[in-house]
Amino acid sequence: KAAQSIESNFIFYSEEMNQRAKEHLRIESELRQALQNNELALFYQPKVSLRSGRIVGAEALLRWRHPLRGLVSPGVFIPVAEETGLILDLGEWVLEEACRQVREWRDANLIMPPIAVNLSARQFDAGLPHRIAVVLERYGVQPDQINLEITESLLVRGTDNVIAIMNQLVAMGMSLALDDFGTGYSSLAYLKKFPISTLKIDRSFVIGLPYEENDCAIARAIVTMAQQLRQEIVAEGVETAEQMSFLRELGCDQLQGYLFSPPVPAIEFATMLREGKRLAFSR
Numbered sequence: 001k002a003a004q005s006i007e008s009n010f011i012f013y014s015e016e017m018n019q020r021a022k023e024h025l026r027i028e029s030e031l032r033q034a035l036q037n038n039e040l041a042l043f044y045q046p047k048v049s050l051r052s053g054r055i056v057g058a059e060a061l062l063r064w065r066h067p068l069r070g071l072v073s074p075g076v077f078i079p080v081a082e083e084t085g086l087i088l089d090l091g092e093w094v095l096e097e098a099c100r101q102v103r104e105w106r107d108a109n110l111i112m113p114p115i116a117v118n119l120s121a122r123q124f125d126a127g128l129p130h131r132i133a134v135v136l137e138r139y140g141v142q143p144d145q146i147n148l149e150i151t152e153s154l155l156v157r158g159t160d161n162v163i164a165i166m167n168q169l170v171a172m173g174m175s176l177a178l179d180d181f182g183t184g185y186s187s188l189a190y191l192k193k194f195p196i197s198t199l200k201i202d203r204s205f206v207i208g209l210p211y212e213e214n215d216c217a218i219a220r221a222i223v224t225m226a227q228q229l230r231q232e233i234v235a236e237g238v239e240t241a242e243q244m245s246f247l248r249e250l251g252c253d254q255l256q257g258y259l260f261s262p263p264v265p266a267i268e269f270a271t272m273l274r275e276g277k278r279l280a281f282s283r
């Protein structure tokens with residue numbers, strides 16, 4: 001009886017894994033197609049200053065306009081792309097598209113704050129600075145127009161190699177932000193080893209503000225530390241005026257979140273900039 005139930009568990013489990021593998025394969029091949037068929041797009045989410053209320057940057061976020069499934073979020077396909085290595089091609093496309101867009105905006109006489117692009121740890125090899133330099137040059141974009149968001153997994157890998165590549169990027173004039181800060185395994189000691197100019201407090205610590213004592217303590221500790229290290233600090237996933245006020249009083253520099261705007265298509269972001277949309281502080 002026991003053996004039988006173990007066996008049927010096994011069959012059940014492997015059937016589930018089989019489904020998952022099939023799903024992955026399907027997403028992978030469709031994603032390759034998507035890259036060729038122009039189904040990918042970048043949306044832009046503004047970052048606003050907690051001092052002036054003005055838009056001081058934006059993050060480019062990948063979207064997949066699937067012909068049947070509609071807008072597919074990166075939560076679904078980035079992990080698959082990471083696993084299969086397709087993230088390298090996707091990452092190249094993202095860099096290129098961000099630079100192309102920045103150039104288009106400049107040609108339209110829009111004054112653009114820096115645009116941040118997310119980098120996968122897999123993109124981070126010795127050839128990266130050169131690949132980025134080539135794209136910047138192709139579109140005549142200045143390096144300080146593009147910021148790079150990296151995650152803690154890269155720091156944990158923490159080789160001299162990674163530091164050298166980061167230093168090269170910084171020497172080129174780019175700046176690095178540490179994304180989803182607090183969710184990874186990096187220790188605080190890592191922070192000063194790497195040339196990172198901005199910390200992004202992960203949304204999971206912002207959600208509970210200002211009511212969850214633990215989240216408040218964590219947010220306060222991160223902001224205090226970032227100030228000591230002279231790093232800019234951005235809170236992600238800010239949805240309420242209460243969260244905003246709390247972060248502002250802490251001395252957090254910028255926020256990004258639905259409170260101000262979700263990620264929007266390029267044309268809508270340009271409109272916000274042109275109209276000078278600002279964050280209202282009074283409640």
Ligand code: C2E
Pocket residue numbers: 045060061062073074075078091094118119120149179180203236237238239256257258259262263
């Ligand atoms: P991320 O870099 O931490 O991006 C922030 C995510 O939080 C975005 O999800 C954004 O839409 C979402 N968000 C922003 N404000 C709020 C808010 O107020 N409330 C809530 N609930 N969510 C908010 P998105 O666009 O689905 O992207 C998810 C993740 O996928 C990103 O997390 C990033 O890790 C990855 N990703 C997106 N685009 C790229 C890309 O071009 N390359 C790479 N390597 N990864 C990407």
Ligand code: MG
Pocket residue numbers: 059118149179
């Ligand atoms: Mg990011």
Ligand code: MG
Pocket residue numbers: 179180200202236
């Ligand atoms: Mg983030």
Ligand code: MG
Pocket residue numbers: 180202203236
């Ligand atoms: Mg995140």
